[in-house]
Amino acid sequence: MLQKLYNTNTAVLFRHWFGQIFGNNIVTINENSNGIGNSNDIRSDNSNENKSDIRYSVNLKAACQTVIYAKNFSLWYGNKLAVNNVSISIESGGVTAIIGPSGCGKSSFLRSINRMNDLIPNTRIDGRLIVDGQNVYDKQIDLVSLRRRIGMVFQRPNPFPKSIFDNVAYGPRLHGTRDRSQLNEIVETCLRSAALWDEVKDSLMRSAIALSGGQQQRLCIARALATQPDMLLMDEPCSALDPIATGKIEELIVALKEKYTIVIVTHNMQQAARISDRTAFFCLGELIEFDETNKIFTTPSNPQTEAYITGRFG
Numbered sequence: 001m002l003q004k005l006y007n008t009n010t011a012v013l014f015r016h017w018f019g020q021i022f023g024n025n026i027v028t029i030n031e032n033s034n035g036i037g038n039s040n041d042i043r044s045d046n047s048n049e050n051k052s053d054i055r056y057s058v059n060l061k062a063a064c065q066t067v068i069y070a071k072n073f074s075l076w077y078g079n080k081l082a083v084n085n086v087s088i089s090i091e092s093g094g095v096t097a098i099i100g101p102s103g104c105g106k107s108s109f110l111r112s113i114n115r116m117n118d119l120i121p122n123t124r125i126d127g128r129l130i131v132d133g134q135n136v137y138d139k140q141i142d143l144v145s146l147r148r149r150i151g152m153v154f155q156r157p158n159p160f161p162k163s164i165f166d167n168v169a170y171g172p173r174l175h176g177t178r179d180r181s182q183l184n185e186i187v188e189t190c191l192r193s194a195a196l197w198d199e200v201k202d203s204l205m206r207s208a209i210a211l212s213g214g215q216q217q218r219l220c221i222a223r224a225l226a227t228q229p230d231m232l233l234m235d236e237p238c239s240a241l242d243p244i245a246t247g248k249i250e251e252l253i254v255a256l257k258e259k260y261t262i263v264i265v266t267h268n269m270q271q272a273a274r275i276s277d278r279t280a281f282f283c284l285g286e287l288i289e290f291d292e293t294n295k296i297f298t299t300p301s302n303p304q305t306e307a308y309i310t311g312r313f314g
């Protein structure tokens with residue numbers, strides 16, 4: 001049935017993969033035939049029985065909102081298992097926080113989403129990771145385009161040793177934008193979105209390195225926004241910042257979540273409670289619990305989560 005669906009090209013009807021929250025099968029296919037959700041994906045994701053029925057059994061509303069879907073996803077560095085059999089379904093929009101003790105695979109999982117782990121030698125994965133309908137480990141994937149759509153902000157602000165303007169314009173230039181007035185507009189819009197414009201509008205040609213840590217981090221967010229991503233991955237973006245700069249970044253994240261799907265790793269549980277809508281608790285590479293933030297911090301289902309959030313370990 002699904003093969004027929006694909007062959008007859010009615011797949012253009014569907015914008016996203018349809019998946020089910022928590023662990024059920026991804027179901028059908030998205031809008032085009034440019035290697036996005038190709039026929040191999042259909043077959044391998046639905047290699048079990050009752051293929052034709054699955055499509056109709058999902059909760060379509062919930063499924064359409066799914067933007068990051070991992071199914072039995074594992075990641076190794078050499079022999080070291082860092083992410084262990086994680087299945088998770090993250091909805092579009094809002095902020096998802098990933099919390100857990102040091103070394104439990106939070107960053108590894110986050111970096112898997114836009115394949116930043118590829119830059120580390122001897123990494124190996126198993127399972128599936130689907131982002132916005134696209135298997136990110138598909139051989140045909142265009143990594144430049146993937147990372148354009150999934151921006152990343154790291155623990156330490158890492159502006160390029162270039163001007164403020166050139167930092168923000170870097171991505172658009174890389175993707176072919178040369179027109180100066182267009183670049184001016186992108187730079188202003190992104191700096192405004194990152195709540196930095198008012199502080200730097202008169203010194204755009206100044207070196208980014210001369211900015212404070214908090215300003216550098218907001219610049220890095222502006223740089224990530226400049227390629228018009230759909231989502232932002234943030235790995236402890238405030239851990240190198242003072243409380244005031246942290247407060248600004250948190251306000252910014254809350255503002256940005258209206259427009260972008262944000263996944264943030266944080267060690268700061270107050271921060272997770274303040275800014276996130278959903279929280280995933282990882283431990284020893286496994287996803288222990290994933291739920292609404294309010295639930296995780298008030299009535300977690302798993303004793304390990306409770307022990308962690310009450311400070312009994314970690």
Ligand SMILES: Nc1ncnc2c1ncn2[C@@H]1O[C@H](COP(=O)(O)OP(=O)(O)OP(=O)(O)O)[C@@H](O)[C@H]1O
Nearest residue numbers: 077080081082101102103104105106107108109120
């Ligand atoms: N480049 C690497 N090579 C080998 N092992 C790695 C590498 N990066 C991480 N690891 C290992 O993978 C496991 C998960 O690491 P990861 O950085 O994902 O944890 P984390 O939860 O982000 O920790 P932290 O809170 O300290 O940042 C750890 O045991 C770590 O030692």
Ligand SMILES: [Mg+2]
Nearest residue numbers: 106107108265
């Ligand atoms: Mg980390």
